Structures are given as C-alpha cells and as structure tokens.
Amino acid sequence: MFALTSAVGLIGLAAFALHSDDIATRHQTDNDLKLQTAEAMTGLDYDEDGQLDVRGLLDFMETDCPPLTVFSAHAGDLKAVHTPRRPCIRARMTDVRAIAATAVRRGDSAMSDAHAENGHPLRLLATPFTGPDGDTMGGAIVTAADTSADQKSHRELTLLLATGCAVLLSLSAVAGHLISGRAIRPALNALQQQEGFLADAAHDLRTPAASLRLLAETALRDDTSRTTALERTVRLATRMGDLIDGLLTRARLTAGVAPLAREPLRLDQLVEAVVDETPADGHRITVDAEPVVVDADPDLLRRAVTNLFVNALTHGHAADRPAEIELGVTTGGVLTVDDAGPGIPPDLADSLFDRFHSGSGSTGLGLSIAFRVAQAHGGTLTATGSPLGGARFTLRLPTHNK
Structure with missing residues (x-):
C-alpha cells in the first residue's frame, strides 16, 4: 500500500x-x-x-x-x-x-x-x-x-521523469517494506507469544484436566474409593496450579514484561535456604557455598534455583537409588548443581532448555524458566557433564558492585 x-x-x-x-x-x-x-x-x-x-x-x-x-x-x-x-x-x-x-x-x-x-x-x-x-x-x-527540437526535449523530459519515478518507486517499495516490517514486528512477536502460551497451556493441562474428570467420576460412582480419589484430586490440582504459575512466569519472562526487582542478595544464603526448604527424602545433598552477593530479583532467582535443585532431585539418580547432589557457589556469581544421574541425553542437548522437555512427574517448565530467569538478569545457564557422572548445570549471574 x-x-x-x-x-x-x-x-x-x-x-x-x-x-x-x-x-x-x-x-x-x-x-x-x-x-x-x-x-x-x-x-x-x-x-x-x-x-x-x-x-x-x-x-x-x-x-x-x-x-x-x-x-x-x-x-x-x-x-x-x-x-x-x-x-x-x-x-x-x-x-x-x-x-x-x-x-x-x-x-x-x-x-x-x-x-x-x-x-x-x-x-x-x-x-x-x-x-x-x-x-x-x-x-x-x-x-x-x-517543433522537432521542442518535442525532442519533451521526450527527454519524459524519459527522465520515468526513470526518476522508477528509482523513487523502488526506493519507496524497499523503504515501505522495511518500515512496515519494523512496525508490525512487535505485533507479530506478541501474537507468537500468545500462541506459544496457548500451546503451552493446552499441551500440559489437557492430561491433568482429563485425570481430574476421571477422579471425580470415580468418586461419584464408588463411595469406598472417594477418599483416595479426593486425595489424588488435591495433589493433581496442586500440580496444575504449579503448572499454570510456571506458564505465566515463563510467558512474562519471554515477553520481557516481568518486572525485575533487583537488589543485592547473598546467593549462598539463598541456595542454602532452598535446600533447607525442599524435602530431601533420603537423598544425599552437599552444599559448598562461598559468600557471594549478586544483583537479582529474589523471587525469580529463588524460583530458578529451586527448579535446578528439584530437577536434580527428580532426574539425578536411578529409580532404586537415592540422589547424590552437590551444590556449589563460588566467587563471580556462579552456582553449580551436580548430580550422579544418567546425564543429558544426546537427543536433548540442543533443546534442553525448551519448554516441555522433562521426564515424568514434572511440568516440563523448570529448566526453561531457570534459563529465562538467567537471561532476564543478564546471566547464563549451561548444561555439561558432571564429575559425579550425571549432569552439571551452571548458573552465572552478575555480581553486586559496591
């Protein structure tokens, strides 16, 4: 146009x-x-x-x-x-x-x-x-x-104007394409983010919703299994709440609208608090933390550290053995989480931090959210092999400058 x-x-x-x-x-x-x-x-x-x-x-x-x-x-x-x-x-x-x-x-x-x-x-x-x-x-x-000379001059003027119009129209078309592309890019990004959010929600809410309906129908038909069905319903509803919360957090981080309440905080103390508050269930947890102050949003950083720790607890061990996990905080705002699990599958190495790449028993958003939190703070999150034989996740955050 x-x-x-x-x-x-x-x-x-x-x-x-x-x-x-x-x-x-x-x-x-x-x-x-x-x-x-x-x-x-x-x-x-x-x-x-x-x-x-x-x-x-x-x-x-x-x-x-x-x-x-x-x-x-x-x-x-x-x-x-x-x-x-x-x-x-x-x-x-x-x-x-x-x-x-x-x-x-x-x-x-x-x-x-x-x-x-x-x-x-x-x-x-x-x-x-x-x-x-x-x-x-x-x-x-x-x-x-x-009038032949006048007509010749008129033809030359016609050729000059035609050439000028062609050049200007070409420049106009290129400029219009660039301007319209730049103008519509935010709308396209917003639309893609909205579609991504809907795809995320539909992907992981479909199965829990079907399970909730099945549990409700079972409780209605069988009085003897009603208590068990209600207990499972509560657990499933809790999991769905965690999933929805994770979806919203990831969507805000992806869109860049999640406000970061940056403040100086002790990364080592936050890691120790997360480990203390998370049920270990017999797993062997080792924390080696040096005092480190970083500039970060406390809530988002706590969520990222919790996701990394829970991921190690869930996938960092064999089915019949307790997990062996080591968390380390070193100067430079570096957090490492090592486990002795099966490691990172080669087919997931390139898409490990994409949404819905997880094993059973989790929402599939934990690593993706941790990765987005690191990006939002100007840091990085990488995954490599661990000296314990499993996977090592390394979170790097900018330190606080006094």
Whole structure:
C-alpha cells in the first residue's frame, strides 16, 4: 500500500509536469509566431488600385526564416502573393493554404499542427488582415515553426521523469517494506507469544484436566474409593496450579514484561535456604557455598534455583537409588548443581532448555524458566557433564558492585 500510494502520487505529479511542459512549450511557440506575423503585418499596404503591396514587408523583414507566406483573398479564393524563395522550413503548400483559408473565414488567427516535406513536425499560424475598405478580410499571413527540437526535449523530459519515478518507486517499495516490517514486528512477536502460551497451556493441562474428570467420576460412582480419589484430586490440582504459575512466569519472562526487582542478595544464603526448604527424602545433598552477593530479583532467582535443585532431585539418580547432589557457589556469581544421574541425553542437548522437555512427574517448565530467569538478569545457564557422572548445570549471574 505504501508503494502503491507513492506510485499514484509520483505518476500523477509526472503526468502533470509533462502536461504543463507541453502546454508551456506550445504557448511559447504560438507567442513567437504571433509576434512574427504582427511585425509582418506592419509591412503590408494597398496601392491606389486596391492591390496588396508587399514591398514594405520585403524591405525590412526576412521572409525566408521564419518562412512567411502572404495570401490575398479575391472573391472567396486565396492567391499566394508572396512565398519565401529559400525557406528554412518547407511546409506543404496544401497545409499552408488550408490554415490561411480557415483564418480568413473565421476572421481571426488560426493555429494547427502539420508536417514539413522532410517529415519534421510543424506549428502553423495564420493571421488574417483586412482589405482596402477596412471591413472585409483581404487575406492572411502564414508563418511556421519547426517543433522537432521542442518535442525532442519533451521526450527527454519524459524519459527522465520515468526513470526518476522508477528509482523513487523502488526506493519507496524497499523503504515501505522495511518500515512496515519494523512496525508490525512487535505485533507479530506478541501474537507468537500468545500462541506459544496457548500451546503451552493446552499441551500440559489437557492430561491433568482429563485425570481430574476421571477422579471425580470415580468418586461419584464408588463411595469406598472417594477418599483416595479426593486425595489424588488435591495433589493433581496442586500440580496444575504449579503448572499454570510456571506458564505465566515463563510467558512474562519471554515477553520481557516481568518486572525485575533487583537488589543485592547473598546467593549462598539463598541456595542454602532452598535446600533447607525442599524435602530431601533420603537423598544425599552437599552444599559448598562461598559468600557471594549478586544483583537479582529474589523471587525469580529463588524460583530458578529451586527448579535446578528439584530437577536434580527428580532426574539425578536411578529409580532404586537415592540422589547424590552437590551444590556449589563460588566467587563471580556462579552456582553449580551436580548430580550422579544418567546425564543429558544426546537427543536433548540442543533443546534442553525448551519448554516441555522433562521426564515424568514434572511440568516440563523448570529448566526453561531457570534459563529465562538467567537471561532476564543478564546471566547464563549451561548444561555439561558432571564429575559425579550425571549432569552439571551452571548458573552465572552478575555480581553486586559496591
């Protein structure tokens, strides 16, 4: 639309400029011809017998260039009284006589376009003059101008405007594409984020919703299993609440609208608090933390650390063995979480921090949220092999500068 609007405007302006140039050139040519015939008119006279005398015209004015042809009117017929001997422009006599007859008949100047004997375009002007009595038309003077140079200039101007319009339209199309793309990019990003959020929600809420319905139907049909069904319903509802909360957090972080309440905090103390508050269930947990102060949002950072720790508890051990997990905090704002589990599968190495890449028993959003939290704080989250034989997750955050 931007290019089309520009095209309409440019073509309209170009057409107006060409039309104006054509009219101005034609008017200039007509004015020059009128001046020539008006000057020639002063050299005409009549003798005592009422015959047209052109000697005064020949005495003071050149009639070959521009070519001047003088016609005398007698009884409705035109007779050429004077024709140029060596005209610089050789107009066809039929065209010259025709326009002279038109001027005499109308009693006013007549103009027309014609062609010379060599094919060049001409502009003809015939100006009538009165007879000896001063009432009737005595004849007409015809002059001609070669307009081939004017038409050549007009064609050059047309080519120049066409080329300029093509260049400007190309630039307009490119600029319109870039501007419209930049203008619509935020809307597309918002739409993609909305679609991603809906896909996230539909992906992981479908199964819990079906399970809730099945548990409710079971409780209605069987009174003996109602208590067990209600307990499972509560656990499932809690899991769904955690999932929805995770979805909203990730969506806000992805969209960049989650406000970061940055403040100096002790990363080592936060890690120790997360470990103390999370049920270990017999797993062997080791924390080696140096005092480190980072600039971070306490709630978001706690969520990221909790997700990394819970991921190690869930996937960092075999099914029949307790987990062995080591958490380390070192200077430079670095947190490492090591486990002795099966490690990172090769097929998940490139998509480990994408949503819904998890094992059973989790929402599949923990690592994705931790990764987004690290990005929001200007840090990084990477996954490598662990000296314990499993996976090592390394979270790096900017430290606090006093």
